[in-house]
Amino acid sequence: MAIALRQTPLSDWHASHGGRMVDFAGWSMPVQYRSIVVEHTATRTSAGLFDISHMGRLRFDGAGAPAFLDALVTRRVADQKIGAVRYALVTNDQGGILDDVLVYHLTDAGGGSYWLLVVNASNRAKIVDWIEPRLAAATDVAMLDVTVDWAMIAVQGPQALALVQPLVDVPIDRLKYYHATEARIAGHGGVVSRTGYTGEDGCELILGARAVEEVWQSLVDAGATPAGLGARDTLRLEAGMPLYGHELTESIDPLAAGLDFAVDLEGRSFPGRDPIAARAKDAARPRRVGLRLAGKRVPREGFAIVADGRAIGEVTSGTFSPSLEAPIAMGYVERAFAAPGTELSIDIRGRAEPAQVVALPFYRRQKKGLPA
Secondary structure, three states: OOOOOEEOOOHHHHHHOOOEEEEEOOEEEEEEOOOHHHHHHHHHHOOEEEEOOOOEEEEEEOOOHHHHHHOOOOOOOOOOOOOEEEEEEEEOOOOOEEEEEEEEEEEOOOOOEEEEEEEOHHHHHHHHHHHHHHHHOOOOOEEEEOOOOEEEEEEEOOOHHHHHHHHEOOOHHHOOOOEEEEEEEOOEEEEEEOOOOOOOOEEEEEEEOOOHHHHHHHHHHHOOEEOOHHHHHHHHHHOOOOOEOOOEOOOOOOOOOOOHHHOOOOOOOOOOHHHHHHHOOOOOOOEEEEEEEOOOOOOOOOOEEEEOOEEEEEEEEEEEEOOOOEEEEEEEEOHHHOOOOOEEEEEEOOEEEEEEEEOOOOOOOOOOOOOO
16 A cells, blocks of 8 residues: 655645645655746746755754754764854765765754754664664663654745845845754744755755745745745756755765765764764775766766776766756766766766766855855
8 A cells, every 4th residue: 555645734735835745755746837947947046946845854952962963963062152053964884875964953942952963864763763762871861753743945046035034033145054043933933044955055944834825825925936846956956956855865974975074084083973974085086076967968866977999987867957068077086086077977868968077066156245
C-alpha cells in the first residue's frame, strides 16, 4: 500500500493555484507553477517565494546545548554569538557527509537562549537518529523536533526585503547576512533570517504552521512570485551551492566538496574529524568543480567527465542556466583537472560535448548596500 505523502501547511494553496505537485523526500511539494524559467527570472529580477516547510527544524535548549552542538558539527559553534547563523556539516565517523545544516543561536521574548538546527528534509529522520544516542549521554540539553508545528518560507531576490518589511516589526535591512532574530511576522511570533539558497539577497521566515498561509498570501499580493523546486534547483546551481544527494553524500568528505570554510579542525573533536584531517593531505582526492558547456546539450547526473580519452570524473548536477543561457554542471574530477580553464568533455549519450572548468559560482549577484 502506498504511503501518503506529508503535506506542508501550504500544500492546499499550491494545489489550488496551479502548483504541479511531486513527491520530494516524502513530502508533496510544487515543482513549478507557470514555468521554471519564469519563476527563476522573477527571483533574479524581483522576488521569488518558496515553501521550504519540508526542511527539518530541531530546537535545542539548555546550558549544555552549545557544547553539544559544537561536538556534533564540523564548524565551531560554541562561540557563536546570539543572532548569528552558521553553515556547517554533520559527518559520520569516516568523515562522509550525513547532511549540511544551518545552526542558529537565538533568544526568545523572555531573554532565554536557544539553538535551531535546520536540516534537509530527506535527512531529518537520519539526523534525529544520529543525535538521539548522543543526546542521551549529554548533560543539560534537550532537543525538540518542531518541523510539523512550524512552517518556513523563503523570499529571495532584489525586491525581497522590501516586500517582507511591512509584515515584520524589525528593520530587516539592518540584519546582517547570515544573521537572524525573533520577530513579529504579521502579528505572529516567528524568526527572520538573512539567509537563502538562491544566490540572491533575501530572507527566510519561520513561523507557526497555522499562521503561514496568511503571510504567504500577503507576499503574493505584494508581488512575490511563487516558485517551486525546479527554479530552486536552477538558482542554487547557478550560485554554485551543493545539494545533498548530488554534490554531498556519505561517500564525499567536506574538503573534496570545497567546503573547507565550514570545517574547523584545530582544537576540536567531532565525528569524522580525524579522517577528514588525514584526507586534507591527500593530493589525489577528487574536487568539486563547475563546468560550462559550449553547445546546447544539457549534462545530467551520472554522466562521465572525460579527459585524454578516459573518464576522470562524473557530473553530479546539470541544467540549462536561464541567467547564462548556456548548459552548466557541477561534478567531481581528479585534482589534476580541477583548475579553472581546463578543457574537458562530457559524455552525453555517447557523444563528447566540450566543457570548460570554471570558477564557482557561475552567477554572482551585485551586493550593493549589503551589510558587511
